[in-house]
Amino acid sequence: MTRKIWMFDTTLRDGEQVPGAKLNLYEKLEVAQQLKKLKVDIIEAGFPSSSAGDFNAVKEIAMKIGNTDDTIITALARAVKTDIDAVYNSVKYAEKPLIHIVLGASDIHVEKKFGKSKSQILDLGVDAVKYAKTFLPNVQYSTEDASRSDFEYLWATIEAVVKAGATIINVPDTVGYAEPEEFGELIFKINDRLKNLNDKVFLSVHCHNDLGMATANTLAAIKNGADKVECTINGIGERAGNAALEEVVMAINTRSSVYNAYTNINTKEIMNTSRLVSSLMGLDVQVNKAITGDNAFAHSSGIHQDGLLKARDAYEIISPTEVGLDDMELVLTARSGRHAVKNALESLGFNEMTNMQF
Ligand code: KIV
Numbered sequence: 113m114t115r116k117i118w119m120f121d122t123t124l125r126d127g128e129q130v131p132g133a134k135l136n137l138y139e140k141l142e143v144a145q146q147l148k149k150l151k152v153d154i155i156e157a158g159f160p161s162s163s164a165g166d167f168n169a170v171k172e173i174a175m176k177i178g179n180t181d182d183t184i185i186t187a188l189a190r191a192v193k194t195d196i197d198a199v200y201n202s203v204k205y206a207e208k209p210l211i212h213i214v215l216g217a218s219d220i221h222v223e224k225k226f227g228k229s230k231s232q233i234l235d236l237g238v239d240a241v242k243y244a245k246t247f248l249p250n251v252q253y254s255t256e257d258a259s260r261s262d263f264e265y266l267w268a269t270i271e272a273v274v275k276a277g278a279t280i281i282n283v284p285d286t287v288g289y290a291e292p293e294e295f296g297e298l299i300f301k302i303n304d305r306l307k308n309l310n311d312k313v314f315l316s317v318h319c320h321n322d323l324g325m326a327t328a329n330t331l332a333a334i335k336n337g338a339d340k341v342e343c344t345i346n347g348i349g350e351r352a353g354n355a356a357l358e359e360v361v362m363a364i365n366t367r368s369s370v371y372n373a374y375t376n377i378n379t380k381e382i383m384n385t386s387r388l389v390s391s392l393m394g395l396d397v398q399v400n401k402a403i404t405g406d407n408a409f410a411h412s413s414g415i416h417q418d419g420l421l422k423a424r425d426a427y428e429i430i431s432p433t434e435v436g437l438d439d440m441e442l443v444l445t446a447r448s449g450r451h452a453v454k455n456a457l458e459s460l461g462f463n464e465m466t467n468m469q470f
């Protein structure tokens with residue numbers, strides 16, 4: 113049976129961590145408005161304890177964009193009371209607010225970053241969730257660096273925070289180390305235990321792109337039971353970025369029989385969203401980037417152009433109109449053949465001339 117995958121967009125939090133990509137309040141509101149038009153399910157609006165400006169932006173987004181019940185507004189907190197207070201006091205204006213807590217789960221984070229024992233960290237996580245639950249019913253818990261964690265400790269953490277009231281468990285591949293088959297198996301194992309523990313709790317993933325596998329890992333997680341995925345527009349984010357929302361969504365749409373899933377995303381708003389984020393953040397999109405790159409729907413080889421003019425599906429798996437573009441682009445190059453040149457002249461109105469010449 114086909115199931116809904118919840119789309120969580122973190123362009124305004126993980127994406128805004130890109131050096132130089134800082135947005136002002138009005139730009140953040142514009143991006144959030146566009147994300148709502150795109151119909152993402154959850155907007156992560158920022159990290160309110162990081163600055164007064166970020167706190168205020170999350171609050172304004174909660175008030176102005178989160179004023180309907182179709183978009184959940186969240187923001188990030190470390191597992192400390194002051195961070196959780198800041199998230200609550202900024203997202204509480206939304207119709208549907210969510211508190212997001214992150215705490216390391218791998219030995220590297222527990223021992224080297226925090227210098228604590230595993231049971232101390234687990235207790236911190238449980239206390240943070242219990243504290244967040246005094247404010248809101250919906251709390252997401254992220255087990256940072258999950259893909260490099262000891263599995264039984266990771267599971268013990270998940271079990272404890274779910275018993276403390278977490279309603280979404282997010283499994284991040286924080287450093288982009290995971291490999292699709294292995295990550296899929298990890299998600300399958302967690303999902304199996306999680307749904308036995310409490311089948312109302314959502315399982316989510318958050319994949320980074322350090323080895324170029326963020327989209328593949330996200331899709332592997334979907335195949336193996338993830339209910340929700342975290343992405344950014346154009347794949348921007350810390351270091352090599354996050355899984356690109358447009359790639360995950362169009363893969364699910366185009367290969368729906370493989371994933372048995374759908375999303376609520378209004379795909380016709382993909383290009384508008386990509387261009388807005390790119391121009392406001394000053395981050396160019398790689399020309400050959402899947403879905404949103406300038407060349408993603410441009411064809412230059414004469415063989416391909418001839419094939420496309422005879423049958424679009426010869427070289428096209430997604431209609432450009434599905435993502436909000438007008439049409440495919442046949443670029444006249446030294447490799448273009450007569451068929452493409454004739455087509456180009458005709459589209460400029462030179463019908464009689466083309467009849468004579470070709
Ligand atoms: O990469 C990461 O682990 C994160 C968490 C806050 C989900 O961004």
Ligand code: ZN
Pocket residue numbers: 126286318320349350
């Ligand atoms: Zn991240």
